[in-house]
Amino acid sequence: MASLIDGKQISQDIKDELREKVRKYKESGKEIALAVIQVGNDPASSVYVNNKKKACEYIGIKSVAFELPEETQQDELLKLIDELNADQGIQGILVQLPLPKHMNENLIINRINPLKDVDGFHPGNVGALCIGQPGFVSCTPAGIIELLKRSGNEVVGKECVVVGRSNIVGKPMALLLLAENATVTIAHSKTRDLKEVCKRADILIAAVGKPKMFNRDYIKEGAVVIDVGIHRMENGKLCGDVDFEDVLDKCSAITPVPGGVGPMTIAMLMNNCVESLKLQRME
Numbered sequence: 611m612a613s614l615i616d617g618k619q620i621s622q623d624i625k626d627e628l629r630e631k632v633r634k635y636k637e638s639g640k641e642i643a644l645a646v647i648q649v650g651n652d653p654a655s656s657v658y659v660n661n662k663k664k665a666c667e668y669i670g671i672k673s674v675a676f677e678l679p680e681e682t683q684q685d686e687l688l689k690l691i692d693e694l695n696a697d698q699g700i701q702g703i704l705v706q707l708p709l710p711k712h713m714n715e716n717l718i719i720n721r722i723n724p725l726k727d728v729d730g731f732h733p734g735n736v737g738a739l740c741i742g743q744p745g746f747v748s749c750t751p752a753g754i755i756e757l758l759k760r761s762g763n764e765v766v767g768k769e770c771v772v773v774g775r776s777n778i779v780g781k782p783m784a785l786l787l788l789a790e791n792a793t794v795t796i797a798h799s800k801t802r803d804l805k806e807v808c809k810r811a812d813i814l815i816a817a818v819g820k821p822k823m824f825n826r827d828y829i830k831e832g833a834v835v836i837d838v839g840i841h842r843m844e845n846g847k848l849c850g851d852v853d854f855e856d857v858l859d860k861c862s863a864i865t866p867v868p869g870g871v872g873p874m875t876i877a878m879l880m881n882n883c884v885e886s887l888k889l890q891r892m893e
């Protein structure tokens with residue numbers, strides 16, 4: 611039977627460590643502030659934004675909320691980002707996605723000063739990750755590396771298969787695993803013989819957005835399985851991209867949904883906010 615990788619506990623440990631770091635920074639007169647911008651009132655976005663505010667409060671980071679109406683013009687948002695970029699009192703800027711359809715997300719993200727881009731979405735930060743330079747790393751894949759390390763699942767030399775190649779999960783995940791000296795395969799919707807590719811994996815990262823797609827036929831005996839997907843089922847319960855019950859006795863360790871990868875994303879966002887002091891040479 612697989613052991614469970616407890617993202618709830620690991621994320622709590624990280625938040626407690628960060629809280630202590632922030633307390634020490636405060637003692638030496640250094641404060642961290644995160645600007646959180648939400649345009650419109652998409653209910654899911656409001657939940658995420660609220661959770662981010664709560665995490666900031668817990669750790670001791672000041673969160674400054676900008677709740678802009680749906681009809682806000684792109685130029686107005688760009689102007690706000692310019693102001694926050696120039697504001698010495700703001701260390702992190704986060705624009706909650708998705709943005710309304712009349713806005714160009716890439717243009718908005720690219721406007722954020724990469725040194726304040728705590729989501730790690732700016733091309734400057736993605737490029738830094740690619741060539742192993744310091745920068746902010748996308749929170750979900752960074753959280754998965756922490757899950758693997760803190761649960762004692764060694765990555766060095768392992769065959770890792772990442773299924774999904776999105777800019778915020780799959781691609782940075784593959785780059786991070788490579789940086790940890792894994793042998794990495796990236797699979798996607800055009801991959802042939804996906805089951806066979808997945809069965810090579812000592813560590814399988816499922817990030818496709820398809821409920822319970824990965825059953826035991828995709829899993830090598832004893833593999834570590836990381837389930838990034840989150841889906842609400844008809845019965846109201848959450849499930850992941852992995853068929854948890856079906857694979858449980860075949861893998862050696864697995865992240866549950868909920869309580870696996872999910873809680874790590876906010877913890878790593880908080881970590882990026884704290885790291886911003888180093889990147890901005892304010893430490």
Ligand code: NDP
Binds near residue numbers: 778779798799875
């Ligand atoms: P995207 O939709 O952006 O990307 C999905 C990827 O999966 C694409 O690369 C796509 O391939 C690939 N894919 C889709 N169907 C298949 C298939 N049948 N076989 C192989 N590959 C396939 O999703 P995200 O990366 O943003 O998110 C993935 C999942 O993770 C979602 O369920 C999302 O909700 C969840 N998520 C969870 C987070 C958390 O905090 N736990 C944070 C972010 C995401 P192609 O490129 O060829 O189209």
